[in-house]
Amino acid sequence: MKELFPVKQVMGFVFSLVLTVVALLVYFTDMSFPIGMTILLVTAFIQAGLQLVVFMHAGETDDKKSIYTNVYYGLIIALVTIFGTLLILVWDM
Amino acid sequence: MKIDNSLPLEYSTEENNLKILGFWIFLGAEIMLFATLFTMYFTLENRIGHGPSGAEIFEITPVLVETILLLTSSFVIGLGIHAMRLGNKKAMMVFFSITLLLGAGFLGFEIFEFVHYNHVGATLQTSAFTAALLTTLGTHGLHVTFGLFWGLAILIQIKKRGLTPETTNKSFIFSLYWHFLDVIWIFIFSFIYLKGMM
Numbered sequence: 001m002k003e004l005f006p007v008k009q010v011m012g013f014v015f016s017l018v019l020t021v022v023a024l025l026v027y028f029t030d031m032s033f034p035i036g037m038t039i040l041l042v043t044a045f046i047q048a049g050l051q052l053v054v055f056m057h058a059g060e061t062d063d064k065k066s067i068y069t070n071v072y073y074g075l076i077i078a079l080v081t082i083f084g085t086l087l088i089l090v091w092d093m
Numbered sequence: 094m095k096i097d098n099s100l101p102l103e104y105s106t107e108e109n110n111l112k113i114l115g116f117w118i119f120l121g122a123e124i125m126l127f128a129t130l131f132t133m134y135f136t137l138e139n140r141i142g143h144g145p146s147g148a149e150i151f152e153i154t155p156v157l158v159e160t161i162l163l164l165t166s167s168f169v170i171g172l173g174i175h176a177m178r179l180g181n182k183k184a185m186m187v188f189f190s191i192t193l194l195l196g197a198g199f200l201g202f203e204i205f206e207f208v209h210y211n212h213v214g215a216t217l218q219t220s221a222f223t224a225a226l227l228t229t230l231g232t233h234g235l236h237v238t239f240g241l242f243w244g245l246a247i248l249i250q251i252k253k254r255g256l257t258p259e260t261t262n263k264s265f266i267f268s269l270y271w272h273f274l275d276v277i278w279i280f281i282f283s284f285i286y287l288k289g290m291m
Contacts, residue, residue, distance in 0.1 A: 004184050006175050013168040020160060023283055026291050027153060036291045044283040048276045055171040056272045061104060063114045074121035078128030085132045 012054035019043045019050075101178045103265040105258045116266045120273050127277050130229040134285065137221040144219035147226070147289030150210055156286045159202045160278065166195035167275035170268045177264060182256055186248060189264070192271065193244045196237055203234050226285065233281060236274055243267055 023043040026036040052058045058067050087093050097105050104110055138147065173188030207227070210216070215223045247267050250260050 003179065004172060004176055004181070006172075009168065009171050009175065012171075013164075016164055016168075020164065020282075023287060024157075026287050031291075033291065037288070040283040040287060044279050047279050051167065051272050051276050051279075055167060056269055058117075061100075061110065061113075063110065063117075066114060067117045070118055070121045071124075074124035077125050078131075081125070081128045082132045082135060086135055089136050 008054060012050055016047050016050055019047045102256060102258050102261040103177075104262075109258055109262040112262055113266060113269075116269055120269065123273065123277075127229075127232070127280075130225075130232055131280070131284070134225040134229050137225040138289070140221035142220035142222075144223055145213060145215050147222070147285070150213055150215050151286055151290050152206075152209070153286075153290065155202050155206050155209075156282065159199050159206075160282050162195050162199040162202070163275050163278050166192045166199070167272050169195065170271050174265060174268045177256060177261055180256060182251065185256075185264075186251060189244060189248055189251075193241055193248070196241050196244070196271075200234065200237055200241070203230070203237075207231075229285065230281065233274065233277055236277075240267075240271055240274060243270070 020043075023040055025031075026039055031039075052071065058064070058071070104113070169188050170192040173185050173192060176184035176188055207230075210223070210227070215226075217224050217227050244267055247260070247263055251264065254260050
């Protein structure tokens, strides 16, 4: 039975629950918008990275480089799309 | 077909390796799909017209339950893949079944949430904000719905054919998809709900 619950994945799960609780602080405590957003950005990206490495085994084969290049590429396009649009349409710069 | 026995079954042939890499590339495209939805949402979130704002309609309880359900299902399918690598077909099927049940629970809460939005007058036609919100949430929900049928089909195949290079490869790819949906949900949870209620 014990062999079915690898320590690494159990720890990963516990850690992601902790990150969720930390993110919830922005709702349950009174904090300013910039501090709240900083906390959310940090917890969300750590949690996404955790899923990728611990649960999706992104780095376990020879395709590691291709997989990470692909993920980073997708991420860069995503961030450029989101922040580029906000810059022009919302922040009016 | 050359089978390399030093690797887990799902990686044991070149075709299997390529299928997994190919699925990662598909996930890269999915990241961009959701990026465009988030772009739309962040651009339009303050355009509420005569409709309600996010802070008025979001409720923490169902959102929290959905988050825990999806997070747990993502962990459980990880255990399923681990059991698969140990060659434990029965444990793997149990873990995959629990994953799908948690996924169904998530979907149930999301449908309940959508009915609630409809009830308080936040429909697809109400404002730019509600349209962007429901399209973003709906696209994620649609992915989960699709995943439920996909996972069910894989469970049936595992039951009929056992753990072969083909079925393990399909299961691993499905697990990648399921984890990815959890990653997207983390961003929805943080930057749509929590940000909206802050």
